[in-house]
Amino acid sequence: MLATMSGELPPNINIREPRWDQSTFLGRANHFFTVTDPRNLLLTEEQLEGARKTVQDYRQGIVPPGLTENELWRAKYIYDSAFHPDTGEKMVLIGRMSAQVPMNMTITGCMMTFYRTTPAVVFWQWINQSFNAVVNYTNRSGDAPLTVNELGTAYVSATTGAVATALGLNSLAKHVSPLVGRFVPFAAVAAANCINIPLMRQRELKLGIPVTDENGTRLGESAQAAQQAIAQVVVSRILMAVPGMVIPPFIMNTLERKALLKRFPWMSAPIQVGLVGVCLVFATPLCCALFPQKSSMSVRSLEAELQAQLQESHPALRRVYFNKGL
Known part of the structure; x- marks a missing residue:
């Protein structure tokens, strides 16, 4: 009872x-x-x-x-x-932040193992961007859903951009050392994050995200707040990928010269996935923590129309708060 x-x-x-x-x-x-x-x-x-x-x-x-x-x-x-903080809806399993480490370690490890051929680059970049699209949509800020058309356009644009970037960098990498070539997937992922996240959250950039006072009272929607939120998420996502995509290449480059991997080349992928996983266990939460989830900005930085509205209704208000998304 x-x-x-x-x-x-x-x-x-x-x-x-x-x-x-x-x-x-x-x-x-x-x-x-x-x-x-x-x-x-x-x-x-x-x-x-x-x-x-x-x-x-x-x-x-x-x-x-x-x-x-x-x-x-x-x-x-x-x-x-x-459950989503703004809508209260149950989030799709692979879109949850608790899925970041197992999903990313598998995808990133495979991207970095199978980066030499064009079909492998296309396949793993497509898988990665499909996963990113699910994560970016699941962890969006605000409670306004994307339409099917907006979602489809964003997904196709982000995936095409990422694959094109990876293929372009891969062709350049053929003229450099194998170690430098191993960093192509990271460069493609960083570029793709700059494309994928704003596209998957384009509705926020157009219509704004909810802004509140310190007590959580909703005051309106702001596209300026959305810009700050998305920029912070892009930075943290790129930095999140750095340890898992920068440290393992040096280790793998050394290991591949040893007798063990020459004798058992199939071990390369699981070792790479494991190394990425160890990095991501720490990088994921630490990079999510770079910026407060409940982000804030000065009222003066908001759109003129919203500023005027708040000066009239809340003259003493100096800062507004918003969920930046993940």
Whole structure:
């Protein structure tokens, strides 16, 4: 039986915000190590729904007897790992941040193993951009959906741009050392992120994303906020790829000269995937933590129309806040 909140838990735990202080890098890193934990993918439907119920009940002032603060925070992080912060909808499994490490280590490892032939480049860049498109759409900011036409155009443009970039760089790499050639996939991924993320979130750039005051009260939509949000996501995604795509090539270049890989060349792909995975376990949460999830900007940096509107309705307001997406 559910009771009104008068038991063990204090009524003022703000589970709308992360557990750790998001104004510090360390606090954000702790938050994202929890959010990107791949073990969240193994949670059952029952566990996800149980976490959602616990969180929603607590927000309404209801708590099951015996629920501890640690259990409440665990439920909050399970809920956040699977449900979109703005729409509340359940996110597709491979689009969740907890899928970033296993999906990216497999795709990136294969991209870096099979980068020498044109069919392999096209196939793995297509797979990578298809995955990125799902992630970028799943982790968009705001609650306005893309139309099927917008989604299709964005996906085709981003994938074509990435494949063209990879093929162009690959043809140039034939004239340089094998080690430099190994960095072609990274250059293609970096360029593709600059194309894919803005295209998959083009609706935000056109119509804006919700901006709020410090207490979460919605004040309007801003395209300027969307530009800042998307720029921050592009930077963090490119940096996220750096360790996994820069460190393994040096190691693999050395290993391929050794007798073991010459004797068992099939081991190259699993070793590369494993190396990328080790890098991504740390790079993913640390790069997500570079910028606060609840980002902010000065009212003066907003569109003139929204500025005028806010000066009239909230004359003392200096900053607005928004979910930057991931």
